[in-house]
Amino acid sequence: MDASTRRTRFEERVRIEREFLVPINARFGTLAPLAGMTGAAINSWALRAAASPGGVDVARVAVLLREAAARAELLADNSRDVFAPAGRTSPDGLAALRAMLDDELRVGDPA
Incomplete structure (x- = not known):
């Protein structure tokens, strides 16, 4: 794997x-x-x-954020090609998490 691929994976994780x-x-x-x-x-x-008003289930949002962070890390993990090529994270899984996050944030939306 070259440096360009590693950089691209890092940039994707940041995105x-x-x-x-x-x-x-x-x-x-x-x-x-x-x-x-x-x-x-x-x-x-x-x-x-959790101390802020708004009706958002902060604990549920935190779970979604942790899962998204873990999946983003897996996408950037250079060793995954060697150890688990079949266990790649699907971009669709991240889209589903993002949709769930949006749903959670809409509850009690002040706008």
Whole structure:
């Protein structure tokens, strides 16, 4: 595998993470911004977001964010070609997670 492929996978992981960060920060950004898609960042966000009004099931959203982060990491994992070529993460799975996130964020939407 060449450096270009690794870079492309990293860039794709960052793009996926941003795709999940943007709607969270659009909804919670002033009270509880989400700084990243690491476990620690999601845990910190969930604690702060749980105290904000809005009717969103923050625990459920945190589960979706953790799953999206894990899938994005798998997409960027260079060892997956060697150890698990058949176990690749499907982009459709990420789209389904994003749709579920959008549904969760619509509950109690102030707009």
